[in-house]
Amino acid sequence: MPRRSATMLASLLTLIALLFTALLIIPVPYAEMSPGPTYNTLGKDHKGMRVLEISGRKTYPTSGNLNMTTVRVTGPEYKMNLFEAVYGWIADDRIVVPHDTLYPDDKTPEQVSQESAEEFSQSQEAAKVAALRYLKIPVRSHVVVGTVFKDSPAQGRLHAGDVIKEVDGTAVKGPEDVGKLVTRHKPGQKVVFTVVPADKARQAEKRGTEPRETKQVTITTGKAPAEKGHAAKGAGAKDRAVVGIQAATDYTFPFSMNIRLADVGGPSAGLMFSLGLVDKLTPGKLTGGKFIAGTGTIEEDGQVGPIGGIAMKMIAARGKGAEYFLTPKDNCAEAAKHVPGGLTLVKVDTLKDAAHAVEKIGKGDAAGLPSCAKS
Template identity: 35%
Template sequence: MRTPQQPTDKPEPWAADGHLDELDEEYVEEATARSTTLGISLLVTVALLVGIVFIPAPYVVRSPGPTEDTLGEEGGVPLIEVSGAQRYPASGELRLTTVSVSGGPGYPADALQVLGGWIDPKRSVYPVEAIFPEDQTAEEVEEQNTADMVSSQENATVAALTEVGYTVPATMTVVDAIPGTGADGVLEPDDVLVSFEGTELETYQELIEGIEGTEAGTEVVLGVERDGEPLDVTVPTTDVDGRTILGVYLDPVFDMPVDVSIQIDDIGGPSAGTMFALGIIDVLTPEDEAGGKVIAGTGTMSVDGLVGPIGGIQQKLYGAQRDGATWFLAPETNCDEVVGNVPDGLQVTAVGTLEQALDAVTAIGSGTTEDLPTCADALEDLQS
C-alpha cells in the first residue's frame, strides 16, 4: 500500500495492484458527488450575490464631488476671463463645490453603491423620485443642468458687476403672465417693460426694488411697449408667502458693460453662482479679498444678489475639507443641514446675499472672523 500524504480516517482507496476494490469505489463516487454538489452550490451562490450587487437599485447616492478654484485656471486658461476692464491679481482660492451623483435617469446605482452610501457618513442615499422628476430622461437632466449653469453664470455676472458699481442695462420682455395673479389678462407675451410708476426702467434691479417697495395688493402703473407702441397698463400686485410679486415670467436680456466669460467643463446646475460672483468681484477689484486663504462655498445667485439654497451641502462640506478649504460659505437657507455635520478643520459662515458673502470673504482674508455669523446663529435668527 502507498502511504497517504495527508492523515485520514477513511480506508486507503488503492489496492496493492493499483485497482480500486468494490468498497473504495463506492466511497470515491460518494465523495465526488458531494464535491460536485458543493461546487455547484458555491458557484450558484456567488453568481446570485454578484447579480444582486449589480442589479440597478431605485436610489440615488450623493458623494463629495470635485471642487474648482474660480480664481484659478482651466486647461491653462483663467477660469474667469474679463475684457473691457482691468484685471487685478488675486491670491488665495475661491472654490466652488460639487456633488457626484450615482443613480438616476440613464445612470442607475447598483446595490453595492447604495450599501456604501448607507455606511459612509460622507454620502447620502435618497429614493430616485426624491431627486429626479418621474419619467425624466438622462438627456433631459443634462440639458437642464447645462441651462442652469448658463443662467447661473449670467446671474452671477450681473450681480457681481452691480456689486462693484457698474450699471447693467436690461431689456425685460414678458414671457407670460402667471394665472390667478393681477397680471393675468393685463400683461401679454412679448410686452417689454419700460417704466414702473412713471420712472424709466434701465436695470432689472430697479424693477425688483420697485416691486419690493410696494405693498402686496397695491395697483402699479407699468409702461410697456406692445407691438412697438407705448402703452400704460395698471397691474394689481400679488402676495406670495409674504412677498410682493408682479405676476409675470420675464426674459431679461442684459447689456454687459464688461465682457466676462467663464471657462468650465463637466459641471452643471445653478449652485456655483455665489462663488462665480465672488470670483468676478475679486479679479475686478484692486483689493485682494481672499488674502491667500482657501475658501469654499455654494449657493445659487439671483441677478439682484440673493444667495439661494442648493442640494447636497453635506457632501460639499466634505469635498471642501478634502481640497484644503478652511472656511465654507453656506446659504442661510441650508443651515439646518449644516449644523452638526461640519467636518473637522472646516469653519462655516452663513450668508444670505452677495454683499454678505463678500464681507465674509474679506473678513476671512484679513483674519478678522470673530463676528462672522455661524449657521447656528442663522437658525436662531429664523426662529426668533
C-alpha cells in the same frame, strides 16, 4: 471530512455565492451623490482656461482661492445594484437617494440635462448682475421675449431676444407686466406689442447704446390651455387670454465678463462666481491668500439661496484644502451635522455678507463671523 458535512459546506458556499451574485445583479431604484470637482473662480479650470475673464475694465491681481463646489451624481441610465446601494448607505462620502429625486419620471434625461444647463447659464448672468450692483456699477436691464411656445399665436410673430417696450401702448417695466397687459383681453382679441427685434437689440448692445429701432407686432390672443390636474380658479380663469410667450429680463453690461466652466450644471455656483468677479474688479487681494470655498445660488439683488448636496460639497472642499466654507443660511443646520474636521462654516445670507466674510478671513479676523449651529 464526513460526506454530509462536505455537502452542507458546499451548499452553504453555493448559497453565499448566489446571494453575492444577487447583490451585484439586482438593480434598485436609487441614485448616488458623491463629492465632485471644485474650481477656483480666481484661477483656471481643468482645461487650463481662466474661469473668469474680464475685458474692457481695469482688473486687479488676486491670490488664494474662492472655490465653487460640485456634486457628482450617477447618470440617468445607470442601474445601481443592491451592493452599491448598501455601500452608499453606510459610507460617509456618499449619499443614496431615490432615482426619481434626481431624474423625475415625467422628464426625459435630455430634459433634466437641459434644465440643469439653463440653470447654470441663468446663475452666471445673475452672478454678474449681483457683483456689479454690489460694486455700484450701473447695469441696464430690458424686458425681452425669453421663450416662444410651439404652435402658439406668437410663433413666427415674436422671437426670443426681442426687447418688449410696450404692450398696447403701455410701457413695460418688468416681465410680470406683459402677462397682466395681455390678460386684460379676451381670447380672440388683438394685442399690440412694440418691440425692438432681437437682431437690432444685439447690434445696439455691441455699440453700447440703448436699442431703439422699434416695430409694432399685432397678435390675436388665444385661450390659455387647462392646467393638467388643476381646475380653473376664479370666474373666467379658463378663458384667460395668452399669446404664448414667456417674458424675461435681459441685461446689458458696461464691459465684457465671461464665465467659462465646462461640464457643470445647476445654479449653485452663483455666489462664488459673484465673489470672484468682485475680487477681480476691486483693488487689493480679498482673500489674503486664504483657501475659501463655498456654495449658494445668487439672485440679481445679491440674495443667497440654499442648494442640494451640501455634505458632499463640504467634503470636496476640505479634500482640496479649504479651511473656510461659505454656507447659505438655509443650509446651515444640515451642514453643521456633517462638517468635516478642519473646515470652518461661515453663514451667509447675501453677497454683502459673503464679501465681508471673505475680507475678514483674508485679514485674519474671522473669529466673530456668524457660523452654523446644529438644529
